[in-house]
Amino acid sequence: MLKELKRKVWQANLELKKQGLVIHTWGNASGIDREKQLIVIKPSGVEYDELQPEDMVVLDLDGNQVEGKLRPSSDTPTHLVLYKMFPSIGGVVHTHSTCATAWAQAQRPIPPFGTTHADYFYGDVPCTRPLKAEEIEGQYEAETGHVIVETFQGKEPLYVPGVLVANHGPFTWGKDAAEAVYHAVVLEEVAKMAMYSCGLQGSLAPIDRVLLDKHFMRKHGKNAYYGQSKK
Amino acid sequence: MLKELKRKVWQANLELKKQGLVIHTWGNASGIDREKQLIVIKPSGVEYDELQPEDMVVLDLDGNQVEGKLRPSSDTPTHLVLYKMFPSIGGVVHTHSTCATAWAQAQRPIPPFGTTHADYFYGDVPCTRPLKAEEIEGQYEAETGHVIVETFQGKEPLYVPGVLVANHGPFTWGKDAAEAVYHAVVLEEVAKMAMYSCGLQGSLAPIDRVLLDKHFMRKHGKNAYYGQSKK
Amino acid sequence: MLKELKRKVWQANLELKKQGLVIHTWGNASGIDREKQLIVIKPSGVEYDELQPEDMVVLDLDGNQVEGKLRPSSDTPTHLVLYKMFPSIGGVVHTHSTCATAWAQAQRPIPPFGTTHADYFYGDVPCTRPLKAEEIEGQYEAETGHVIVETFQGKEPLYVPGVLVANHGPFTWGKDAAEAVYHAVVLEEVAKMAMYSCGLQGSLAPIDRVLLDKHFMRKHGKNAYYGQSKK
Amino acid sequence: MLKELKRKVWQANLELKKQGLVIHTWGNASGIDREKQLIVIKPSGVEYDELQPEDMVVLDLDGNQVEGKLRPSSDTPTHLVLYKMFPSIGGVVHTHSTCATAWAQAQRPIPPFGTTHADYFYGDVPCTRPLKAEEIEGQYEAETGHVIVETFQGKEPLYVPGVLVANHGPFTWGKDAAEAVYHAVVLEEVAKMAMYSCGLQGSLAPIDRVLLDKHFMRKHGKNAYYGQSKK
Numbered sequence: 001m002l003k004e005l006k007r008k009v010w011q012a013n014l015e016l017k018k019q020g021l022v023i024h025t026w027g028n029a030s031g032i033d034r035e036k037q038l039i040v041i042k043p044s045g046v047e048y049d050e051l052q053p054e055d056m057v058v059l060d061l062d063g064n065q066v067e068g069k070l071r072p073s074s075d076t077p078t079h080l081v082l083y084k085m086f087p088s089i090g091g092v093v094h095t096h097s098t099c100a101t102a103w104a105q106a107q108r109p110i111p112p113f114g115t116t117h118a119d120y121f122y123g124d125v126p127c128t129r130p131l132k133a134e135e136i137e138g139q140y141e142a143e144t145g146h147v148i149v150e151t152f153q154g155k156e157p158l159y160v161p162g163v164l165v166a167n168h169g170p171f172t173w174g175k176d177a178a179e180a181v182y183h184a185v186v187l188e189e190v191a192k193m194a195m196y197s198c199g200l201q202g203s204l205a206p207i208d209r210v211l212l213d214k215h216f217m218r219k220h221g222k223n224a225y226y227g228q229s230k231k
Numbered sequence: 232m233l234k235e236l237k238r239k240v241w242q243a244n245l246e247l248k249k250q251g252l253v254i255h256t257w258g259n260a261s262g263i264d265r266e267k268q269l270i271v272i273k274p275s276g277v278e279y280d281e282l283q284p285e286d287m288v289v290l291d292l293d294g295n296q297v298e299g300k301l302r303p304s305s306d307t308p309t310h311l312v313l314y315k316m317f318p319s320i321g322g323v324v325h326t327h328s329t330c331a332t333a334w335a336q337a338q339r340p341i342p343p344f345g346t347t348h349a350d351y352f353y354g355d356v357p358c359t360r361p362l363k364a365e366e367i368e369g370q371y372e373a374e375t376g377h378v379i380v381e382t383f384q385g386k387e388p389l390y391v392p393g394v395l396v397a398n399h400g401p402f403t404w405g406k407d408a409a410e411a412v413y414h415a416v417v418l419e420e421v422a423k424m425a426m427y428s429c430g431l432q433g434s435l436a437p438i439d440r441v442l443l444d445k446h447f448m449r450k451h452g453k454n455a456y457y458g459q460s461k462k
Numbered sequence: 463m464l465k466e467l468k469r470k471v472w473q474a475n476l477e478l479k480k481q482g483l484v485i486h487t488w489g490n491a492s493g494i495d496r497e498k499q500l501i502v503i504k505p506s507g508v509e510y511d512e513l514q515p516e517d518m519v520v521l522d523l524d525g526n527q528v529e530g531k532l533r534p535s536s537d538t539p540t541h542l543v544l545y546k547m548f549p550s551i552g553g554v555v556h557t558h559s560t561c562a563t564a565w566a567q568a569q570r571p572i573p574p575f576g577t578t579h580a581d582y583f584y585g586d587v588p589c590t591r592p593l594k595a596e597e598i599e600g601q602y603e604a605e606t607g608h609v610i611v612e613t614f615q616g617k618e619p620l621y622v623p624g625v626l627v628a629n630h631g632p633f634t635w636g637k638d639a640a641e642a643v644y645h646a647v648v649l650e651e652v653a654k655m656a657m658y659s660c661g662l663q664g665s666l667a668p669i670d671r672v673l674l675d676k677h678f679m680r681k682h683g684k685n686a687y688y689g690q691s692k693k
Numbered sequence: 694m695l696k697e698l699k700r701k702v703w704q705a706n707l708e709l710k711k712q713g714l715v716i717h718t719w720g721n722a723s724g725i726d727r728e729k730q731l732i733v734i735k736p737s738g739v740e741y742d743e744l745q746p747e748d749m750v751v752l753d754l755d756g757n758q759v760e761g762k763l764r765p766s767s768d769t770p771t772h773l774v775l776y777k778m779f780p781s782i783g784g785v786v787h788t789h790s791t792c793a794t795a796w797a798q799a800q801r802p803i804p805p806f807g808t809t810h811a812d813y814f815y816g817d818v819p820c821t822r823p824l825k826a827e828e829i830e831g832q833y834e835a836e837t838g839h840v841i842v843e844t845f846q847g848k849e850p851l852y853v854p855g856v857l858v859a860n861h862g863p864f865t866w867g868k869d870a871a872e873a874v875y876h877a878v879v880l881e882e883v884a885k886m887a888m889y890s891c892g893l894q895g896s897l898a899p900i901d902r903v904l905l906d907k908h909f910m911r912k913h914g915k916n917a918y919y920g921q922s923k924k
Contacts, residue, residue: 023420024413025458026347045458074449074457096347098420102427105345106435114567115630116488116558133441140445167438168346182486189485189560195431196564200657204568207629210595214602218536226536227487227507254882255875256920257809276920305911305919327809329882333889336807337897364903371907398900399808426893576798577861578719578789644717651716651791658795662888666799669860672826676833680767688767689718689738 001067002040002058005031009040009091010053012177016095017048019185027095028073031177032083034090037061039083043070074141081145082173086157091177093184096169099191103127104164110194111206117190118207118215120161120183125190126151127164144168159216162187232298233271233289236262240271240322241284243408247326248279250416258326259304262408263314265321268292270314274301305372312376313404317388322408324415327400330422334358335395341421342437344428348421349438349446351392351414356421357382358395375399390447393418463529464502464520467493471502471553472515474639478557479510481647489557490535493639494545496552499523501545505532536603543607544635548619553639555646558631561653565589566626572652573668575659579652580669580677582623582645587652588613589626606630621678624649694760695733695751698724702733702784703746705870709788710741712878720788721766724870725776727783730754732776736763767834774838775866779850784870786877789862792884796820797857803883804899806890810883811900811908813854813876818883819844820857837861852909855880 012029016022025048030041040056057068063080065072073079079092103110103125110125112118117125128147135143148163148171161183162172170191172183197204206212219226243260247253256279261272271287288299294311296303304310310323334341334356341356343349348356359378366374379394379402392414393403401422403414428435437443450457474491478484487510492503502518519530525542527534535541541554565572565587572587574580579587590609597605610625610633623645624634632653634645659666668674681688705722709715718741723734733749750761756773758765766772772785796803796818803818805811810818821840828836841856841864854876855865863884865876890897899905912919 023416043459070459096420096424098424099427101345101347102424102431105424105428106432108431113629114563116563130439131442133439136439136441136445167344167442185485189558193558193560193564193567195427196561196657197567199430199661200564200570201568208592208595208598210598211593211629214598228505228532254878274921301921327882327886329886330889332807332809333886333893336886336890337894339893361901362904364901367901367903367907398806398904426889430892575860576794578794647716651789655789655791655795655798658792658888659798661892662795662801663799670823670826670829672829673824673860676829690736690763 002033002036002038003053005033005040006056006058007053009042009056009177010051012091012093012181013042013051014048015178015181016093016184019181021095021097021184021188022048023096027093028075028079029091029093029177029181030073030076030079031091032089038066039079041072041076041079043068044073046070075144077139077141078145078148078171081142081149082171085145085149086152086173088156088158088175089173089180090175091173091180093172093177093180094169095184095188097184097188097191099195100164100170100187101168102195103191104169105167107166109164110191111204112212113194113197113204113206115207115211115215116186116193118212119219120186120216121190122159122212122216122220124206125160125162125164125187128166130166159220233264233267233269234284236264236271237287237289238284240273240287240408241282243322243324243412244273244282245279246409246412247324247415250412252326252328252415252419253279254327258324259306259310260322260324260408260412261304261307261310262322263320269297270310272303272307272310274299275304277301306375308370308372309376309379309402312373312380313402316376316380317383317404319387319389319406320392320404320411321406322411323402323404324408324411325400325402326415326419328415328419328422330426331395331401331418332399333426334422335400336398338397340395341425342435343443344425344435344437346438346442346446347417347424349443350450351417351447352421353390353443353447353451355437356391356393356395356418359397361397390451464495464498464500465515467495467502468518468520469515471504471518471639472513474553474555474643475504475513476510477640477643478555478646481643483557483559483646483650484510485558489555490537490541491553491555491639491643492535492538492541493553494551500528501541503534503538503541505530506535508532537606539601539603540607540610540633543604543611544633547607547611548614548635550618550620550637551623551635551642552637553642554633554635555639555642556631556633557646557650559646559650559653561657562626562632562649563630564657565653566631567629569628571626572656573666574674575656575666575668577669577673577677578648578655580674581681582648582678583652584621584674584678584682586668587622587624587626587649590628592628621682695726695729695731696746698726698733699749699751700746702735702749702870703744705784705786705874706735706744707741708871708874709786709877712874714788714790714877714881715741716789720786721768721772722784722786722870722874723766723769723772724784725782731759732772734765734769734772736761737766739763768837770832770834771838771841771864774835774842775864778838778842779845779866781849781851781868782866782873783868784873785864785866786870786873787862787864788877788881790877790881790884792888793857793863793880794861795888796884797862798860800859802857803887804897805905806887806897807900808904808908809879809886811905812912813879813909814883815852815905815909815913817899818853818855818857818880821859823859852913
């Protein structure tokens with residue numbers, strides 16, 4: 001069942017480790033089959049080098065385990081909320097990558113300080129509000145999803161394909177699991193560059209809207225002209 | 232004698248190097264057989280790539296060398312004090328990993344700024360007081376153990392499986408040598424993230440108790456639900 | 463056509479990745495055949511490990527594609543302006559390397575703080591002014607070239623073989639593509655050292671002119687005595 | 694001639710690259726045969742992966758080239774002054790390693806902030822005064838040696854086996870070329886830790902003399918008890 005999607009999600013999880021975004025088992029990638037309304041996600045706490053494609057867990061959007069012997073990632077309810085509320089996304093990634101997490105811990109959004117940021121994130125990478133005590137003590141992982149959705153109210157998630165959860169770390173997404181990983185790599189690099197820039201210039205202002213528009217649209221708009229696949 | 236434990240302690244020492252926590256011979260891992268009351272530790276000043284399982288040194292808890300031709304790590308008396316005073320631990324690691332050592336040199340405990348920290352350390356990673364002149368000039372390595380024990384008075388060491396020795400560097404522990412290494416990796420990463428967060432937000436407060444509880448207990452309490460092995 | 467130049471430009475692009483200057487496809491190297499007035503450049507958005515020498519794109523100095531099935535790098539117009547306006551250069555590189563980009567985002571030139579800098583850059587690595595709205599909305603990539611040329615007015619580009627484009631990132635150049643890559647590596651390292659030095663000493667002054675002269679001329683002047691190839 | 698010493702000096706040079714202390718050809722290691730009064734040093738500007746043991750250059754202490762077809766490192770006169778003025782040393786290394794160079798550029802000595810430093814450097818790693826214009830314009834490389842010697846007036850160089858040359862970078866030494874490399878690795882790590890500690894605690898004081906004594910003597914005094922080789 002979903003053999004191809006399992007392989008892709010498995011590969012996305014391995015890529016997180018290979019890209020240096022994940023220590024131990026601190027990360028997870030998932031993908032969705034929108035037609036079948038099923039998601040595939042990494043099992044909880046399994047070392048990356050022991051992971052096999054067939055270990056991937058299949059769940060429906062209510063969180064019922066449809067296939068797989070292992071328990072799914074403990075962050076699964078967050079992924080489920082994002083798939084339900086963000087219909088345009090096809091893959092989700094969570095990491096504790098160093099610099100993105102440093103911003104999340106500092107509870108600061110990452111402003112667009114340059115074109116590297118603008119090429120992928122059409123504005124600030126926002127930071128959620130901290131969860132309330134009752135949210136933490138309740139359905140914590142689902143509430144983490146809800147506070148992300150609250151942060152994106154009225155925004156298209158593919159225009160800013162990532163978020164910092166306050167005191168926690170980054171979530172990213174994309175049209176599939178591979179693109180969510182791609183964006184996790186970008187977010188970590190953008191977080192590092194922005195941190196260094198703040199060190200060099202304490203009162204740094206974000207770039208002008210026109211430069212933000214230019215770069216984001218160069219890669220994403222209907223007139224995009226970066227790469228080979230777009231016409 | 233203790234062939235399996237020697238192999239595990241040897242492997243733990245190699246892992247320290249592989250994980251980038253150790254330069255030259257600046258680190259050591261040990262394990263204990265609680266039944267036989269014997270510890271196994273790395274020999275002093277031997278390069279990691281020359282190290283063999285049979286080079287590991289066996290000592291009793293009074294520090295008498297029971298087996299092994301090589302001199303044990305010069306930090307052995309610290310390990311012995313920790314095994315004697317912390318009955319719940321089964322492995323100890325000492326490194327001079329960069330960021331944890333930077334905090335130890337700054338004589339600052341690492342506050343829990345996020346869930347990465349809270350997943351493993353149930354509160355501050357404390358920093359010991361500096362040793363007194365007479366402690367340094369006396370049984371220095373044993374006194375290093377005593378000041379750690381003093382710092383943990385009334386606390387369960389497995390709830391905060393690591394410490395910063397002021398002006399020196401980190402010690403970590405766990406249920407065995409492998410877990411002590413695991414915690415050494417976590418501590419270095421947590422130290423790096425916390426340092427970066429302080430740079431981004433000078434007056435950063437630790438996370439709320441309720442988030443600390445949630446994350447630590449998600450992995451460690453009797454109702455833990457992270458990973459595969461717990462029920 | 464231009465088989466040897468294609469191979470060299472291809473190799474220069476791979477080297478950018480190998481040296482850790484490039485994430486994903488964020489970089490490009492080109493070279494020129496001054497006699498034939500043709501440039502060879504990387505295609506746009508192709509992963510480095512799929513890139514073959516024959517994928518390199520050949521263009522004339524007006525930007526007409528002379529050979530190659532793939533679309534050239536979106537930054538091609540910047541390269542073209544530099545080749546037209548800087549007759550002494552034979553290769554151009556653009557990256558978003560972390561520390562050089564951090565300075566570009568902070569809109570600060572990098573002062574010569576030491577001999578590492580002076581060995582390659584005969585003075586500040588300048589930072590361009592930010593582009594104006596009409597420049598961004600017009601021929602953006604060509605205007606990026608023009609603002610670099612404006613920044614070097616009256617200067618020999620081989621004496622300072624690199625620049626920071628404000629809010630964007632570094633461009634470097636050299637007598638060929640390989641040397642442009644070499645300078646990209648130097649610039650990233652010099653940017654990192656300078657950033658760290660500023661952290662250690664907030665009001666740091668550049669080195670004296672005499673030391674700058676000594677080091678730059680030791681490697682570049684007619685009396686150069688570094689290396690084997692000069693007499 | 695000096696076949697064994699050439700092999701050791703060659704290996705020391707390769708180790709500089711392997712340890713990540715050197716970019717391009719920015720470093721050199723040398724060794725001396727005190728009996729024959731001859732030194733062996735790396736040739737100037739040759740890439741590390743092309744370097745062969747037989748490429749090493751042999752010179753007498755007056756700088757006359759005794760063997761070798763290639764031109765010796767341009768820093769040779771600095772090495773020669775150190776060998777002549779520091780009779781206890783047998784190997785010298787020069788690098789532009791990132792963090793040590795950052796301190797050199799900031800013209801700050803590195804205070805002993807912890808035991809990692811104290812294990813190898815018995816006090817501050819000093820920073821020389823900047824060279825005067827006439828020294829730079831005169832016998833620059835020899836003057837670099839003289840300002841190092843001036844900085845160590847009345848001190849045993851093996852007790853602090855390294856220095857920061859202001860605006861330039863580190864030199865280290867040891868009983869042979871391998872130990873000089875070993876100290877170059879230590880110095881870079883100590884420089885990084887100290888930089889991070891200063892970021893965490895702006896007004897950090899050096900460690901107490903008694904801790905400095907304890908650690909340095911644990912590894913170096915006649916009662917040293919670290920490692921296997923000492924009795």
